[in-house]
Amino acid sequence: MTSILIMAETDVAKTLSGLLNGIAQYCYYNNTDITEELLKNELYPNISQEEFRVLLEKMKGLLRSIASADMDLNQLEAFLTAQTKKQGGITSGQAAVIAKFWKNHRAKIRESLINQSRWENALRNMSWRVDLKTQSKNVDQINTPVAIVELELGKNGQESDFLCLEFDEAKVNHVVKKLAEIEESITSLTQST
Numbered sequence: 001m002t003s004i005l006i007m008a009e010t011d012v013a014k015t016l017s018g019l020l021n022g023i024a025q026y027c028y029y030n031n032t033d034i035t036e037e038l039l040k041n042e043l044y045p046n047i048s049q050e051e052f053r054v055l056l057e058k059m060k061g062l063l064r065s066i067a068s069a070d071m072d073l074n075q076l077e078a079f080l081t082a083q084t085k086k087q088g089g090i091t092s093g094q095a096a097v098i099a100k101f102w103k104n105h106r107a108k109i110r111e112s113l114i115n116q117s118r119w120e121n122a123l124r125n126m127s128w129r130v131d132l133k134t135q136s137k138n139v140d141q142i143n144t145p146v147a148i149v150e151l152e153l154g155k156n157g158q159e160s161d162f163l164c165l166e167f168d169e170a171k172v173n174h175v176v177k178k179l180a181e182i183e184e185s186i187t188s189l190t191q192s193t
Contacts, residue, residue, distance in 0.1 A: 013097050016059075018043050020101045023060055028067070028112040059098075062090070066102055067109050076102055124160055125152040147172050 022039040025031040040052045047055075062083065071079060080095040090098070128149045133142055147167040154160035167175065 013093060015043050016094060016097045017101060019056070019059060020063065020098065023056070023063055024101075024105055024109060027060065027063070028109045030112075058090070062098060066098075067113060070106075070110055071102070073099075073103065121153040121155055121161065123151060124154050126150070145169065 019039060022034050022043070025034040036056060039056070040049065044052050044055070066076060066079065069075065069079075076099055080090070080099060083089040084092050084095050126149065128147060130145050130147055133144050133146055135142070145168075149165045149167065151163040151165070152160045153163060
């Protein structure tokens with residue numbers, strides 16, 4: 001009898017893990033092959049559509065709360081403990097499955113949310129070199145060093161755009177000064193919170 005209960009609990013954990021993976025696939029990883037109907041038919045064929053909708057919405061809500069707060073393991077434990085004590089909440093077995101799922105998927109879901117929230121292109125890569133000018137309209141600019149900076153810009157899933165910039169010494173100094181100002185601003189904001 002005990003082995004049957006353990007087997008049943010294992011099956012419940014696997015099924016819930018499959019549901020959480022399915023939710024992650026269509027909510028966070030944009031996998032359009034995974035649908036609510038597929039999840040119900042494959043994972044929960046023996047429960048009614050209404051019971052499945054309630055479970056699905058509960059798990060989606062929990063994952064949304066966990067993901068939007070980007071919970072670390074301590075926050076997650078406190079959150080799930082509160083959910084197990086709540087009327088109509090989750091069982092301790094479900095909490096364990098959710099904790100294991102989040103531990104394995106946190107970084108990937110976080111990255112997906114960041115990528116989904118970008119409106120504009122992002123910097124994918126940057127390379128630079130210093131060259132000497134060998135030709136110029138002004139003779140005094142020949143053999144002066146210039147910094148060549150190449151920026152690769154783009155969105156995930158799209159081709160990159162490349163931007164090539166040329167800086168003389170004065171412009172490099174100006175950029176370095178502005179970057180130092182940005183660094184100071186970020187430091188003051190992060191230290192004040």
